[in-house]
Amino acid sequence: MSSSTIDVFEAGEHEQVVFAHDPISGLRAIVAIHSTALGPALGGTRFYPYASTDDALQDVLNLSRGMTYKAALAGLDLGGGKAVILGDPATIKTEALLRAYGRLVQSLGGRYRTACDVGTYSEDMDHIARECDYVTGRSVAHGGAGDSSVLTAFGVFQGMRAAAEATWGEPTLAGRTVGVAGVGKVGHHLVRHLVEDGAEVVVTDVDRSAVDRVLAEHLGVRSVADTDALVAMTLDVYAPCALGGALTDAVVETLSAVVVCGAANNQLAHPGVEKQLEERGILYAPDYCVNAGGLIQVADELEGFSFDRARQRAAGIFETTRSVFAAARQDGVPPAVAADRLAEQRMRDVGRLRGIWLNR
Numbered sequence: 001m002s003s004s005t006i007d008v009f010e011a012g013e014h015e016q017v018v019f020a021h022d023p024i025s026g027l028r029a030i031v032a033i034h035s036t037a038l039g040p041a042l043g044g045t046r047f048y049p050y051a052s053t054d055d056a057l058q059d060v061l062n063l064s065r066g067m068t069y070k071a072a073l074a075g076l077d078l079g080g081g082k083a084v085i086l087g088d089p090a091t092i093k094t095e096a097l098l099r100a101y102g103r104l105v106q107s108l109g110g111r112y113r114t115a116c117d118v119g120t121y122s123e124d125m126d127h128i129a130r131e132c133d134y135v136t137g138r139s140v141a142h143g144g145a146g147d148s149s150v151l152t153a154f155g156v157f158q159g160m161r162a163a164a165e166a167t168w169g170e171p172t173l174a175g176r177t178v179g180v181a182g183v184g185k186v187g188h189h190l191v192r193h194l195v196e197d198g199a200e201v202v203v204t205d206v207d208r209s210a211v212d213r214v215l216a217e218h219l220g221v222r223s224v225a226d227t228d229a230l231v232a233m234t235l236d237v238y239a240p241c242a243l244g245g246a247l248t249d250a251v252v253e254t255l256s257a258v259v260v261c262g263a264a265n266n267q268l269a270h271p272g273v274e275k276q277l278e279e280r281g282i283l284y285a286p287d288y289c290v291n292a293g294g295l296i297q298v299a300d301e302l303e304g305f306s307f308d309r310a311r312q313r314a315a316g317i318f319e320t321t322r323s324v325f326a327a328a329r330q331d332g333v334p335p336a337v338a339a340d341r342l343a344e345q346r347m348r349d350v351g352r353l354r355g356i357w358l359n360r
């Protein structure tokens with residue numbers, strides 16, 4: 001493993017960062033536990049060919065912090081963590097590597113619970129679970145919740161309804177033009193909710209087959225060549241559902257949409273973009289607030305999965321988004337700041353109760 005130039009003690013507020021190496025299976029992994037103030041840290045395992053150990057470390061530190069805020073705002077009894085496995089999953093992912101990783105997660109004694117993320121799937125969680133008790137997002141065949149994108153999309157739609165209500169007075173997208181950038185696992189489910197609600201939907205994706213699938217399913221949906229074209233057209237709502245960093249200075253300047261609400265994590269390209277959005281009169285529904293449906297789904301599995309219970313909880317994203325907008329109005333801050341404050345307040349108020357000793 002190459003040495004890191006990031007000082008983990010300076011880089012964030014993380015409780016614990018664990019590096020693991022199993023040379024025979026090729027496992028090189030980092031687990032970052034950002035906070036356990038509200039419960040065990042939950043977050044997926046990203047399996048990705050990072051250019052360097054530093055890149056992997058930076059990613060896991062950022063992502064684990066985001067999970068803390070997502071779980072806190074969603075009202076879950078969970079903290080925030082994340083793991084990365086370095087390497088190309090297409091070439092190095094084996095049963096032995098996944099089981100070596102399972103033993104690493106087991107060694108943390110439940111302080112960190114893992115799930116799927118980019119490059120890992122429910123079947124991988126099944127292998128990890130052969131060595132480890134702290135795994136969720138398992139396959140349906142093993143009693144798991146399966147694909148989390150179903151409730152992620154449902155939750156984003158609920159957040160978008162709350163944004164529509166705050167903007168136009170009614171919690172519906174009927175008659176509005178919504179641009180969806182990225183119609184992968186989450187984006188294509190989101191399109192279905194929007195079409196059913198009576199929205200005009202325009203999509204784009206770098207993968208032509210993903211666009212074709214959506215156009216074949218929904219006759220009224222249109223597509224444009226790329227995200228630049230989507231952002232430049234007349235829209236009511238822009239829904240980034242591809243990668244992070246979608247809201248750059250240039251995009252915010254160009255957008256005609258008055259609502260931004262999508263599934264992608266870390267949409268703000270840099271701190272300060274939330275203010276620019278506000279100055280342009282664009283209502284931004286904070287990413288981790290509206291995309292918590294998948295986390296809610298895998299968290300439910302820890303209690304024995306009930307899709308109906310998880311769906312009902314994900315429906316609560318409507319109220320949560322509403323309360324974020326209300327707090328933003330009351331405090332005179334952008335919704336992204338209000339969401340952070342609400343999450344931090346819950347961590348303080350509920351986390352403090354751990355200080356009351358109980359014999360359990």
Ligand SMILES: NC(=O)c1ccc[n+]([C@@H]2O[C@H](COP(=O)([O-])OP(=O)(O)OC[C@H]3O[C@@H](n4cnc5c(N)ncnc54)[C@H](O)[C@@H]3O)[C@@H](O)[C@H]2O)c1
Nearest residue numbers: 148149152182184185186205206207241242263264265294
């Ligand atoms: N899957 C979940 O449950 C979940 C939960 C929370 C957040 N998210 C986030 O939502 C986003 C989408 O997740 P997903 O599971 O649907 O992933 P996915 O890989 O299935 O879909 C992403 C889609 O975006 C497309 N894409 C990539 N770059 C693009 C670009 N520059 N322009 C247009 N399209 C582009 C890809 O071709 C793909 O079809 C990600 O940012 C993810 O982190 C997903």
